[in-house]
Amino acid sequence: xxxxxxxxxxxxxxxxxxxxxxxxxxxxxxxxxxxxxxxxxxxxxxxxxxxxxxxxxxxxxxxxxxxxxxxxxxxxxxxxxxxxxxxxxxxxxxxxxxxxxxxxxxxxxxxxxxxxxxxxxxxxxxxxxxxxxxxxxxxxxxxxxxxxxxxxxxxxxxxxxxxxxxxxxxxxxxxxxxxxxxxxxxxxxxxxxxxxxxxxxxx
Amino acid sequence: xxxxxxxxxxxxxxxxxxxxxxxxxxxxxxxxxxxxxxxxxxxxxxxxxxxxxxxxxxxxxxxxxxxxxxxxxxxxxxxxxxxxxxxxxxxxxxxxxxxxxxxxxxxxxxxxxxxxxxxxxxxxxxxxxxxxxxxxxxxxxxxxxxxxxxxxxxxxxxxxxxxxxxxxxxxxxxxxxxxxxxxxxxxxxxxxxxxxxxxxxxxxxxxxxxxxxxxxxxxxxxxxxxxxxxxxxxxxxxxxxxxxxxxxxxxxxxxxxxxxxxxxxxxxxxxxxxxxxxxxxxxxxxxxxxxxxxxxxxxxxxxxxxxxxxxxxxxxxxxxxxxxxxxxxxxxxxxxxxxxxxxxxxxxxxxxxxxxxxxxxxxxxxxxxxxxxxxxxxxxxxxxxxxxxxxxxxxxxxxxxxxxxxxxxxxxxxxxxxxxxxxxxxxxxxxxxxxxxxxxxxxxxxxxxxxxxxxxxxxxxxxxxxxxxxxxxxxxxxxxxxxxxxxxxxxxxxxxxxxxxxxxxxxxxxxxxxxxxxxxxxxxxxxxxxxxxxxxxxxxxxxxxxxxxxxxxxxxxxxxxxxxxxxxxxxxxxxxxxxxxxxxxxxxxxxxxxxxxxxxxxxxxxxxxxxxxxxxxxxxxxxxxxxxxxxxxxxxxxxxxxxxxxxxxxxxxxxxxxxxxxxxxxxxxxxxxxxxxxxxx
Numbered sequence: 001x002x003x004x005x006x007x008x009x010x011x012x013x014x015x016x017x018x019x020x021x022x023x024x025x026x027x028x029x030x031x032x033x034x035x036x037x038x039x040x041x042x043x044x045x046x047x048x049x050x051x052x053x054x055x056x057x058x059x060x061x062x063x064x065x066x067x068x069x070x071x072x073x074x075x076x077x078x079x080x081x082x083x084x085x086x087x088x089x090x091x092x093x094x095x096x097x098x099x100x101x102x103x104x105x106x107x108x109x110x111x112x113x114x115x116x117x118x119x120x121x122x123x124x125x126x127x128x129x130x131x132x133x134x135x136x137x138x139x140x141x142x143x144x145x146x147x148x149x150x151x152x153x154x155x156x157x158x159x160x161x162x163x164x165x166x167x168x169x170x171x172x173x174x175x176x177x178x179x180x181x182x183x184x185x186x187x188x189x190x191x192x193x194x195x196x197x198x199x200x201x202x203x
Numbered sequence: 204x205x206x207x208x209x210x211x212x213x214x215x216x217x218x219x220x221x222x223x224x225x226x227x228x229x230x231x232x233x234x235x236x237x238x239x240x241x242x243x244x245x246x247x248x249x250x251x252x253x254x255x256x257x258x259x260x261x262x263x264x265x266x267x268x269x270x271x272x273x274x275x276x277x278x279x280x281x282x283x284x285x286x287x288x289x290x291x292x293x294x295x296x297x298x299x300x301x302x303x304x305x306x307x308x309x310x311x312x313x314x315x316x317x318x319x320x321x322x323x324x325x326x327x328x329x330x331x332x333x334x335x336x337x338x339x340x341x342x343x344x345x346x347x348x349x350x351x352x353x354x355x356x357x358x359x360x361x362x363x364x365x366x367x368x369x370x371x372x373x374x375x376x377x378x379x380x381x382x383x384x385x386x387x388x389x390x391x392x393x394x395x396x397x398x399x400x401x402x403x404x405x406x407x408x409x410x411x412x413x414x415x416x417x418x419x420x421x422x423x424x425x426x427x428x429x430x431x432x433x434x435x436x437x438x439x440x441x442x443x444x445x446x447x448x449x450x451x452x453x454x455x456x457x458x459x460x461x462x463x464x465x466x467x468x469x470x471x472x473x474x475x476x477x478x479x480x481x482x483x484x485x486x487x488x489x490x491x492x493x494x495x496x497x498x499x500x501x502x503x504x505x506x507x508x509x510x511x512x513x514x515x516x517x518x519x520x521x522x523x524x525x526x527x528x529x530x531x532x533x534x535x536x537x538x539x540x541x542x543x544x545x546x547x548x549x550x551x552x553x554x555x556x557x558x559x560x561x562x563x564x565x566x567x568x569x570x571x572x573x574x575x576x577x578x579x580x581x582x583x584x585x586x587x588x589x590x591x592x593x594x595x596x597x598x599x600x601x602x603x604x605x606x607x608x609x610x611x612x613x614x615x616x617x618x619x620x621x622x623x624x625x626x627x628x629x630x631x632x633x634x635x636x637x638x639x640x641x642x643x644x645x646x647x648x649x650x651x652x653x654x655x656x657x658x659x660x661x662x663x664x665x666x667x668x669x670x671x672x673x674x675x676x677x678x679x680x681x682x683x684x685x686x687x688x689x690x691x692x693x694x695x696x697x698x699x700x701x702x703x704x705x706x707x708x709x710x711x712x713x714x715x716x717x718x719x720x721x722x723x724x725x726x727x728x729x730x731x732x733x734x735x736x737x738x739x740x741x742x743x744x745x746x747x748x749x750x751x752x753x754x755x756x757x758x759x760x761x762x763x764x765x766x767x768x769x770x771x772x773x774x775x776x777x778x779x780x781x782x783x784x785x786x787x788x789x790x791x792x793x794x795x796x797x798x799x800x801x802x803x804x805x806x807x808x809x810x811x812x813x814x815x816x817x818x819x820x821x822x823x824x825x826x827x828x829x830x831x832x833x834x835x836x837x838x839x840x841x842x843x844x845x846x847x848x849x850x851x852x853x854x855x856x857x858x859x860x861x862x863x864x865x866x867x868x869x870x871x872x873x874x875x876x877x878x879x880x881x882x883x884x
Contacts, residue, residue, distance in 0.1 A: 006530075006532070006535040007531075009534035013530045014527070017519070017523040017526060019575065019582055020496065020578075021523075022578065023502040023578040023581075024515045024519060026578075026581060
């Protein structure tokens, strides 16, 4: 046994082990999105429903025909892509309806976008699972989904007052996750240069 | 109750394994055969205990004992019995149990076969095998314990992953893979044993290692082919190889083992390449552990990954221990292994083997780099990248073509030095084959460079390998007045390793040609058809007749009846389906394949209207796919021939270094007993 040669071999083996060890600390399923930190892609889409009062928010819900992202500048937008055929969306429906009910009429706007699905299926879904108090949009040709680099449904984008995507959630959201991101984004001041010329949004 | 019994067996096995290692090492150091014998008993005992716990798991699965955590995780009352039994390896814990069971079985067999040999390497080898068992047993009593008690006992379970209960090949692919992986642990243990015993410079260990390597190689080959077949039949994309990290992980030890099976012949005949062979044995095992690690730790994204919390760190520790320990051992022993042999000529069989080893190593390294590159990139630059098929195809295909060429040249080359005229004579027929192969491929419409090369070089290698048989048979027919069939049998008997190897070559050629044809001449079309409408793809006419749906246990199945038409009349039915499982959010497509020697018609149901008014189907027509499966079988069959035991009294097949072939063949011929080959050692 020649120990010096052994030591050289060990020195060569250690980086390989280190690499594997590093790999263990990573999540390979995590798909990075280039969006966080960048301006949210603009869209203007027709709504197939304005949403309806929920048990948590029995009051009226504003009537909306379409949503244009530019109109919401200066406010917090939670953009949720979903589909009636998506099982995981079922799991987050309750959380979205509950949290959104707390913010009706505030500076936090929830927007749903139906992905690869028919509005009639979407309406049936609301009948079955209960309504949400915010508009749901149709995305013809899934152009908006493509702009947002959608990987699957559900995916939720958190857009700050500066019009930038602050966070992206792949997979279902929960009550606490929504509240945490909303609290952070509301605390963000509106940069002076950014607010200039932003139209007042009617409640 | 069952769970408790099984878990206790595993705990006892862990203790016995540790005690066994101590007994073996103490026995061999103090030269006390009784301690060594006690250590061997420990190996058998562990096997018995693992039989108990594995049988208990199968019993729990079959009787739907949901108080056992693994059964509660993968079992369901509605799953058919067959899929219930094979769900033993359908998820992490069960697969590790099964793995440990196979390892214990192989260890017991290895010890049993060498129990009477007194060299110090065998106890050390047994201790090494026990050490590997300790790792799996620690997993089983710790983080991967499949026998947790579930309370309250659920009434029913979710059933296995739908993809794993879709096809009977799932009964074949994982066990074969484990047999292959576990099989390479034995040659590794022999190598480690010989290094500890200080006898690694002898050829003894490597001869035993060679037999185990051939067996493990055959299992791994069969496993890889079965995995390709499963992916082709089940996943619905019409391909069989995606350069998925875990596929690569099974390919890498296959490549290094293939290299070893060739370079070992150089050591046998010319006493060269000892260090290299030792490295190949060790690296093959390390790569199997790496494969296990990649599959079981969830470190890379892959269809095979079962992501689990802490188990990755156990594997990391194990792989670190194996890698560091074995590299240190091998490096420390290299000075003993320096050999004086040198090449006499570049045109010799040994140089062909060396070139083959070089190319296989390059392939292994390329695949390793491509597989781990996402990790390297993230570690060094913090960026996420993925390495896909284009990289692997571009990097590997030239090497694969060069290997195919060697597959034809190698058998034609004699040991030591080739004589120019003889070489010309032997390569004439293969060269004609090469031209015919290229012309045929071109005439059949292939234009892809590598596909044409695969046909040409495949034909070259085919003729060259068949010629070896032909020359040997013709010589026997002439000298012994034997019938061609009898001569063929005797030729195999005269040197099983050699002619078994040539049979394996034929299989490999078939696989190469099948892959080249099916990958480069694939026709694909996706259409939406109303009932009664037809579609034509690559000369095949298909008619969609009707859409049907039915409730099956645990799933709803929707199928499309598609007929292949010949002269307007339906001749065969292809019925692709989609299965809807309660526990799965998206439907599981189940393609249907009409297979034949010439081409496969592969139909997948992509979408349908619920009222049955239309179905969207994807049709693929792929030539020669079946030859991949046939070739795989033939390659394994060749390995079986090579392994078929010699009869007692026949001389070992290892010929002295300087004996030249014809003489050796004649001598063996004389000693050939006239009884059929069934009698085994």
